[in-house]
Amino acid sequence: MDLSIKSFEDYQKVYQHSVEQPEQFWDTVASSFVWKKKWNKVLDWNFKEPDINWFVGGKLNITENCLDRHLADKGDQPALIWEPNDPEEHHRAFTYKQLHQKVCLFANVLKNNGAKKGDRICIYMPMVPELAVAVLACARIGAIHSVVFGGFSAQSIADRIQDANCSMVITADGSYRGTKEVPLKNVMDDALVQCPSVKRVIVLTRSRTPISMIKGRDVWWEDEIKKVETLGMLNCPAEEMDAEDPLFILYTSGSTGKPKGVVHTCGGYMVYAGYSFQNVFQYQPEEVYFCTADIGWITGHTYIVYGPLAMGATSLLFEGVPTWPDAGRFWDIVAEYKVNILYTAPTAIRSLMQFGLDFVKDKDLSSLRVLGSVGEPINEEAWNWYHEHIGKKNCPIVDTWWQTETGGILISPLANVTPVKPCFATLPLPGIQPILVDEKGEEIIGNGVSGNLCIKFPWPGMLRTTYGDHERCRVNYFATYENLYFTGDGCMRDEDGYYRITGRVDDVINVSGHRIGTAEVENAINMFSDVVESAVVGYPHDIKGQGIYAYVILSRETDDDELTRKDISMTVSRIIGAIAKPDKIQFVSGLPKTRSGKIMRRILRKIAEGEVNSLGDTSTLLDPAVVDEIKNGRLS
Numbered sequence: 001m002d003l004s005i006k007s008f009e010d011y012q013k014v015y016q017h018s019v020e021q022p023e024q025f026w027d028t029v030a031s032s033f034v035w036k037k038k039w040n041k042v043l044d045w046n047f048k049e050p051d052i053n054w055f056v057g058g059k060l061n062i063t064e065n066c067l068d069r070h071l072a073d074k075g076d077q078p079a080l081i082w083e084p085n086d087p088e089e090h091h092r093a094f095t096y097k098q099l100h101q102k103v104c105l106f107a108n109v110l111k112n113n114g115a116k117k118g119d120r121i122c123i124y125m126p127m128v129p130e131l132a133v134a135v136l137a138c139a140r141i142g143a144i145h146s147v148v149f150g151g152f153s154a155q156s157i158a159d160r161i162q163d164a165n166c167s168m169v170i171t172a173d174g175s176y177r178g179t180k181e182v183p184l185k186n187v188m189d190d191a192l193v194q195c196p197s198v199k200r201v202i203v204l205t206r207s208r209t210p211i212s213m214i215k216g217r218d219v220w221w222e223d224e225i226k227k228v229e230t231l232g233m234l235n236c237p238a239e240e241m242d243a244e245d246p247l248f249i250l251y252t253s254g255s256t257g258k259p260k261g262v263v264h265t266c267g268g269y270m271v272y273a274g275y276s277f278q279n280v281f282q283y284q285p286e287e288v289y290f291c292t293a294d295i296g297w298i299t300g301h302t303y304i305v306y307g308p309l310a311m312g313a314t315s316l317l318f319e320g321v322p323t324w325p326d327a328g329r330f331w332d333i334v335a336e337y338k339v340n341i342l343y344t345a346p347t348a349i350r351s352l353m354q355f356g357l358d359f360v361k362d363k364d365l366s367s368l369r370v371l372g373s374v375g376e377p378i379n380e381e382a383w384n385w386y387h388e389h390i391g392k393k394n395c396p397i398v399d400t401w402w403q404t405e406t407g408g409i410l411i412s413p414l415a416n417v418t419p420v421k422p423c424f425a426t427l428p429l430p431g432i433q434p435i436l437v438d439e440k441g442e443e444i445i446g447n448g449v450s451g452n453l454c455i456k457f458p459w460p461g462m463l464r465t466t467y468g469d470h471e472r473c474r475v476n477y478f479a480t481y482e483n484l485y486f487t488g489d490g491c492m493r494d495e496d497g498y499y500r501i502t503g504r505v506d507d508v509i510n511v512s513g514h515r516i517g518t519a520e521v522e523n524a525i526n527m528f529s530d531v532v533e534s535a536v537v538g539y540p541h542d543i544k545g546q547g548i549y550a551y552v553i554l555s556r557e558t559d560d561d562e563l564t565r566k567d568i569s570m571t572v573s574r575i576i577g578a579i580a581k582p583d584k585i586q587f588v589s590g591l592p593k594t595r596s597g598k599i600m601r602r603i604l605r606k607i608a609e610g611e612v613n614s615l616g617d618t619s620t621l622l623d624p625a626v627v628d629e630i631k632n633g634r635l636s
């Protein structure tokens with residue numbers, strides 16, 4: 001069944017229907033997928049607990065939708081194309097038939113090594129096709145994958161493995177990113193010291209750097225594949241999963257405590273990933289689609305692996321970085337593979353803009369039809385550059401707003417369907433009911449208004465829980481405003497009813513499109529031996545969107561401020577990962593606190609932003625003098 005929306009009138013009709021009769025609407029959408037058994041009920045829900053069940057009683061396996069169902073018509077079409085870090089190295093491509101075989105083989109490797117339905121498996125791998133294979137192989141046997149981005153530290157990996165009580169790890173010896181080689185297995189070994197639950201580690205060969213291999217625990221991917229081949233275990237039947245069985249866990253930062261394991265389930269996630277992919281990008285048969293994200297983030301899960309494959313698309317995955325060997329790398333890839341749809345992040349666009357047009361001007365970008373943006377608000381300059389120099393003013397830009405928790409895109413133009421407006425995520429997808437509320441949770445009606453963005457009705461791709469701690473899920477997302485899912489984002493709705501996301505309203509910073517909790521960074525800084533206390537806020541950063549500004553109180557004078565800053569950064573790198581390193585560290589003797597001891601972050605934010613003359617009311621401060629000291633010592 002063709003579920004593509006073809007025109008704006010069509011969108012308006014479908015949207016209306018999806019709001020008036022959501023169950024009927026999603027019933028039709030879900031029916032276009034392959035199920036082992038049809039559901040008895042489309043939806044059963046309440047946002048109070050929350051308890052959300054889509055396609056109740058339905059049975060399926062997502063990999064049958066991503067692989068098996070395409071074999072007859074699209075078996076010889078490339079499913080994945082892989083561009084390695086080094087352009088001199090051979091690229092690889094896998095047809096749907098080949099990918100199906102590889103997933104079946106590796107699924108049998110997992111089984112052979114003791115993995116079974118419901119087990120949690122941590123994946124820490126480079127951006128190579130085997131990463132997608134590992135993800136799909138877990139789904140094939142019903143194991144729950146927890147992919148950890150390659151830039152996280154051993155401590156972060158250990159926290160995630162322990163939280164999910166993973167029994168197995170899939171990793172690689174090393175990975176390449178531009179000129180850097182990352183020793184993945186070494187980092188994993190450091191993490192595993194703290195993880196007795198892990199009984200088996202499967203290691204893919206990528207960089208063939210020397211690594212330790214522990215007898216009885218560590219095995220090579222290639223050896224294990226040979227074993228199952230020798231045993232003739234070439235096919236692997238897809239495990240029957242309940243629609244509400246967990247498919248994966250993905251950790252994401254919030255405003256408090258350690259990252260939360262967001263849980264997505266098999267049926268609803270699949271339906272939403274496929275439906276949103278098809279409609280936002282308006283994918284046409286045989287097109288090449290290139291999402292530049294890493295599979296370690298939700299964008300890679302939904303829009304490199306599951307969404308495109310569910311819809312039989314050709315998905316390109318890239319191991320390297322946009323600026324190596326030079327700042328024309330994306331454009332070389334677009335030209336070489338005749339990419340039709342490019343989906344990237346504002347931070348990548350801003351970093352490439354800096355290099356000027358020399359790296360763009362001779363590149364053949366004529367294959368491009370649709371451009372996408374994700375992860376953070378896109379500023380007007382970046383939007384215009386993308387539109388003019390990459391899209392040659394011919395390609396719609398779909399500014400897609402969503403979150404790890406939402407599973408897929410919620411607010412976005414549909415390419416060539418929704419009239420776009422620079423920097424606006426525009427309108428909700430069918431089935432999505434956004435509302436804006438004020439601080440008290442009262443709905444803000446009408447247009448030309450701003451407020452906190454909430455969603456008032458469930459959609460199939462939404463999170464169901466946070467792993468091992470359902471109460472945390474309730475408190476974080478469903479308790480701020482009664483009967484609403486709270487996104488944590490501020491938003492305006494203009495005169496035309498178009499939505500523009502203005503950024504987080506909680507203590508989460510968006511650095512280069514990555515979510516970082518201020519509390520997490522503070523905890524890491526506080527682990528440095530000479531730190532008494534710290535406070536972290538975001539500030540506008542030309543390339544990263546937001547940078548990390550840390551105010552730190554030390555227990556003694558430093559001999560060398562710069563060296564101490566580096567020591568603190570190294571500590572943060574060790575505890576969280578290089579992505580969380582502060583951009584600026586200002587040493588202070590005190591922090592602005594209320595009489596009840598609460599840090600006034602509003603003031604610290606203003607100072608970090610350079611708005612030192614508009615600090616607002618400081619009369620409730622315990623010690624107003626501290627503000628002058630901080631203002632005077634501000635790092636520009």
Ligand code: PRX
Pocket residue numbers: 252298299373374375376377378399400401402403404405425487488489501502503504510513514515
């Ligand atoms: O603040 C919003 C911002 O990124 C947050 C979600 O981050 P994460 O879960 O890591 O997922 C990123 C990829 C989907 C949101 O709460 N955000 C995401 N997309 C946009 C955005 N802000 C503005 N415009 C967007 N298009």
